[in-house]
Amino acid sequence: MRRExxxxxxxxxxxxxxxxxxxxxVLRGQEPSRGxxxxxxxxxxxxxxxxxxxxxxxxxxxxxxxxxxxxIAVRDAVVRDDEGRVRFHYLLVDVVARWLSGELAAGSxxxxxxWASEEDLATYDLTKGLLPVxxxxxxxxxxxxxxxxxxxxxxxxxxxxxxx
Numbered sequence: 001m002r003r004e005x006x007x008x009x010x011x012x013x014x015x016x017x018x019x020x021x022x023x024x025x026v027l028r029g030q031e032p033s034r035g036x037x038x039x040x041x042x043x044x045x046x047x048x049x050x051x052x053x054x055x056x057x058x059x060x061x062x063x064x065x066x067x068x069x070x071x072i073a074v075r076d077a078v079v080r081d082d083e084g085r086v087r088f089h090y091l092l093v094d095v096v097a098r099w100l101s102g103e104l105a106a107g108s109x110x111x112x113x114x115w116a117s118e119e120d121l122a123t124y125d126l127t128k129g130l131l132p133v134x135x136x137x138x139x140x141x142x143x144x145x146x147x148x149x150x151x152x153x154x155x156x157x158x159x160x161x162x163x164x
Contacts, residue, residue, distance in 0.1 A: 017099055068095055
């Protein structure tokens, strides 16, 4: 599927990674929002779960292993061109995660990666709509849920449809 001027929204994942009292931020190296700070993430691959996509994107972009927790937000990122046509449309499923291991290093699709404190968040030029998500996570971090994988997959269809 084409990312620019797509025929339908593109499912994507964003990952709010926590380590001690910091949140992982990446400097976007690609459009949309190139040059803005955001959370790691990207387009989901066919057959990939949200959890798997979150782990893959954080490894590709930051070289870190994470434990994926609950979904914290579902957002639309729609960018229109000067004529009003939809240039980009991503359906963002944001999840929270905990850092497990690895040394932070900027990888694919990002120009920089940093651990940012809550106090420093306002100094970053963040992507549209991200700051309220980050503040919500930080405010409620003690109650964040890191469910076991079998609980997350329990929403899948119980039986595959029978084809003739």
